[in-house]
């Protein structure tokens with residue numbers, strides 16, 4: 101529920117529930133009891149009883165407004181009696197135990213047995229000479245230290261009394277149900293508003309202290325849920341950026357490690373061979389030639405690696421201009437495959453090309469750069485083949501707005517714990533390190549190039565079951 105609705109509903113309920121509850125309870129409880137007692141209550145009785153009490157109260161107020169001396173005068177007693185209108189009322193005034201005014205047949209002597217105490221204002225029901233009265237006594241304290249009282253007596257009957265009791269009961273239930281309703285609503289508002297806010301505040305404090313791993317659970321009203329949702333999104337973003345930073349740190353660490361390892365290994369081995377030559381260990385011309393050839397191969401590898409590194413940093417710094425040209429993927433890939441077919445066949449690698457494209461979509465690519473992508477994918481398929489042969493199946497597919505170029509191989513596959521890292525620069529799965537030469541830059545470069553084409557490069561693989569790399573590129577609009 102949203103907050104506005106809840107507040108509106110709460111206010112409405114506070115207005116409606118107590119009176120309805122009071123009415124229902126009074127009707128359901130009091131009325132049957134009253135008829136059981138033999139004094140059924142009619143609404144005109146209730147109205148009359150309430151009017152009588154109100155008139156008595158108004159008279160008391162009028163007496164209070166006057167000085168005790170004025171209030172004790174006979175004319176005032178008559179005035180009060182007349183202010184009670186058509187109520188069957190009498191006023192008795194006493195001073196120092198002596199009656200000073202009486203507007204009806206009753207006398208002070210009739211009241212003496214009642215044992216009227218000394219309250220400021222008291223109201224009770226009494227029976228005098230066989231008639232029931234509501235007696236309201238009001239104390240007077242005169243300037244000369246003496247005391248007195250004004251007694252208002254209004255004739256009443258069991259119906260009026262029951263009606264008044266009904267009114268008191270109804271007002272009591274009204275008050276209690278109003279209290280109960282507001283307590284219940286306070287509890288509900290506390291649950292739906294205050295508690296979630298307190299928990300939200302705790303969660304924000306945790307965020308501030310950098311604890312980003314506690315998920316914020318949605319609770320409370322819609323508005324609060326929205327705030328929680330936004331904060332949860334913020335928390336995830338923060339966590340992502342912290343994770344991202346940790347990954348960058350990690351990859352930088354790996355970069356330094358790999359650089360020192362991958363650059364140092366060939367250099368060390370070149371040094372070894374050079375020393376072998378200098379020390380005369382290579383003592384025959386064939387041996388010397390073998391040493392020199394090894395040195396050349398290692399130096400070439402080193403050179404390639406440095407080239408890759410320079411190329412990659414230029415790519416990353418956006419320093420490589422692209423020459424995009426609309427290209428038909430099936431023609432382009434067929435040419436890429438032809439260029440490599442013979443060389444790869446020497447290593448037992450067989451190519452196939454399957455065209456599942458709908459029509460002849462075109463992609464806008466820098467053909468030389470994109471060749472580097474596929475060259476690396478093919479090289480990887482060859483390097484990480486199983487045994488002495490393997491297949492490279494290139495499959496072309498498309499969706500309404502993208503062309504998918506898949507390179508599937510039948511090689512050793514990629515272990516699940518390496519999958520997230522193979523596109524990181526210098527990352528090489530453990531098995532690859534001992535197996536084949538390489539810098540671990542190939543896929544990082546490939547992904548960078550594909551992304552510079554507004555495309556994406558990803559992989560699917562299971563260890564031991566080959567790997568499928570997918571290059572996804574946006575289709576050129578038909579009329580371009």
Ligand SMILES: Nc1ncnc2c1ncn2[C@@H]1O[C@H](COP(=O)(O)OP(=O)(O)OP(=O)(O)O)[C@@H](O)[C@H]1O
Pocket residue numbers: 408476480481483484509511512513514522523527528529530532533537538539540541542543544566567
């Ligand atoms: N087709 C594949 N089959 C199995 N593992 C693969 C395949 N392609 C890549 N890998 C794994 O991913 C790692 C990274 O590949 P990448 O092409 O970036 O580096 P590399 O081939 O080792 O070196 P480089 O391409 O720079 O010469 C590889 O070392 C290998 O562990």
Ligand SMILES: [Mg+2]
Pocket residue numbers: 476479480538542543
């Ligand atoms: Mg490679």
